[in-house]
Amino acid sequence: MQCMFSGLRDVEAGDDAEVDLGNGFSLVKPNDYLLSARNKFSMTGLQWQESVEFSRYIIYSYEPLSLEPPSYLAKTYEEMRSAFLCGLMALQMLKPIQTQGLLFFCQSYDAAHDAHSELLAAIEHRPPMKPGPWAIRRRFDQELLKLVPAAIESVKQVMNGLNAERRNAFMLLQLGLEHFHPLIAGLLWVMGLEALCNSANRNDFKKKLCDYLGPSTSAFPDWNVNSPPDTVEDIALHLYTLRSKLAHGVDLRKAAADKKSPVDLLQTRTLPDSPDPVSYASFLSEASCYLLCQALQKEIAAP
Numbered sequence: 001m002q003c004m005f006s007g008l009r010d011v012e013a014g015d016d017a018e019v020d021l022g023n024g025f026s027l028v029k030p031n032d033y034l035l036s037a038r039n040k041f042s043m044t045g046l047q048w049q050e051s052v053e054f055s056r057y058i059i060y061s062y063e064p065l066s067l068e069p070p071s072y073l074a075k076t077y078e079e080m081r082s083a084f085l086c087g088l089m090a091l092q093m094l095k096p097i098q099t100q101g102l103l104f105f106c107q108s109y110d111a112a113h114d115a116h117s118e119l120l121a122a123i124e125h126r127p128p129m130k131p132g133p134w135a136i137r138r139r140f141d142q143e144l145l146k147l148v149p150a151a152i153e154s155v156k157q158v159m160n161g162l163n164a165e166r167r168n169a170f171m172l173l174q175l176g177l178e179h180f181h182p183l184i185a186g187l188l189w190v191m192g193l194e195a196l197c198n199s200a201n202r203n204d205f206k207k208k209l210c211d212y213l214g215p216s217t218s219a220f221p222d223w224n225v226n227s228p229p230d231t232v233e234d235i236a237l238h239l240y241t242l243r244s245k246l247a248h249g250v251d252l253r254k255a256a257a258d259k260k261s262p263v264d265l266l267q268t269r270t271l272p273d274s275p276d277p278v279s280y281a282s283f284l285s286e287a288s289c290y291l292l293c294q295a296l297q298k299e300i301a302a303p
Contacts, residue, residue, distance in 0.1 A: 002075055002107055003061040004084040005034065007054030007100030008091075010139040019056075022149040023156065025087040027056040034059075037104045037121035047102060054100060058091070060084040077105060077122070086159050089170055090151035093296045095223060096131030096177060096289060097140050129177035132286035134271060138223035154300035165195045166299060173292050183246060186285025190243040192292045196299060202244075202261060206236035213294055219287040221294070226272035228283075235287060237261045242284050252281055 011027060013019045019027040028034065030052050038051055060083055064074035075083070081103065091097060103124040130136075158166045172192035176185040197212065199205035215233035241261045245252055256264045265284070268277040 001061050001063050002080060002105075003059055004080045004103055004105050005037075005057045005059040006084075006088070006103050007051060008056050008058055008140075009054060009098040010136070011056040011097065011145075012139050012141040013056055013145060014142065019145070021087070021152060023087065023152045024060050024062055024083070025152060026059050026061070027145075028059055029056060030054055034104075037106060037123075039121065039123060042123045042125075043102070047100075050100070058084075058088060060087055080105060081124070082159065083156070085174065086156045087152050089174055090148060090155045091140065092129065092131075092173065092177060093155065093170075093293050093300075094144050094147055094151055095138065095140055095221075096129070096135040096293065098131065098136065099129040101126050101128030127178040127180065129174075131177060132182075132289060133274065133276075134220050134224065134286060134290070151297075151300065158300060165198070168192070169195045169292065169296060169299070173289070173296065176289060176292075182282050182285050183242075186281075186288045187243055187246045189285070189288035189292045190239050193239070193288065193295060194243075196295050199240075202237055202240040205240045206233075209236045209291070209295075212298065213291065217294070219291060220271075221290055224272075228269075228271060230287065232291065235284060238263045238265075238280075239284055239288055239291075241265075242281055 005028075007030075008027075013027045017029050017031070021027060034057055035051055038048060040048060060080070062075055062080065062083070084103065088099070103126060104121045105124065106121045155170065158170060161167070169192040172188045172195065176188035176192070179185040179188065193209060194205065197205055197208040199208050210233055213232050215231060217232045218227050219230045219232060219235055220228045238261070241255050241258060241263050242252075242265060244250075245255050245265070252265045256262055263280070265279065265281040267280045269280050269283040270277045
């Protein structure tokens with residue numbers, strides 16, 4: 001059996017060692033069998049240590065009729081990765097979570113965890129996904145977990161479909177979560193919103209985003225108490241201004257004197273119950289991730 005898996009943080013999946021998500025996916029607690037795929041030559045000491053600390057591993061498994069070449073019934077590495085990322089991004093769309101970054105690919109996976117077998121893995125190094133503070137505060141709990149099987153199927157349909165803009169929006173969500181710089185991540189997420197809105201300018205972007213998500217929709221979902229009061233209507237133009245300044249390499253301080261949509265991107269904002277102030281630019285960047293997630297959820301729910 002072929003499989004690909006990676007570690008996740010802060011997932012509440014109950015007491016069962018394995019939770020079936022359908023579509024070949026499952027969430028599995030760390031165990032000796034999975035951990036046997038580690039390779040000290042391919043991992044840092046910290047990565048080796050953290051491997052046992054993840055709350056769950058998300059696993060995509062596929063049973064080909066034959067692994068002997070040139071069998072067309074076995075998936076290529078690229079096909080396995082594409083399928084795996086559909087499942088992972090289904091979770092991220094519902095509520096972004098922290099990931100390991102490393103993708104383990106194995107040509108043999110024994111679901112019974114045969115003590116005499118050992119996983120032989122290729123390890124792909126990707127940047128770990130780390131969402132903003134608002135998302136990290138809430139664990140991916142069982143209420144969210146109920147939505148995952150249907151979400152995986154819907155994301156697969158989008159990624160295997162012909163609509164490039166919808167595929168691009170998911171890819172931009174992924175790339176933003178993988179990027180270490182919060183403002184560049186925000187640029188990618190606003191690009192994802194633009195892919196869905198097909199906007200011609202800032203006012204068109206605001207109108208279409210408000211029409212799609214609702215002008216009074218909260219920019220920060222109600223995952224925690226005391227959500228910031230900012231709505232889609234409040235920040236839509238500011239998101240576009242931030243995106244434009246970043247895309248053109250403009251000094252962000254100049255946004256305060258912008259003739260069309262002046263905004264002080266360097267003013268400080270603080271999330272409720274947080275002692276750490278951030279720049280408004282960083283605040284907007286984080287909000288753009290959650291707005292893209294909400295837009296993608298509506299997108300897959302559309303007939």
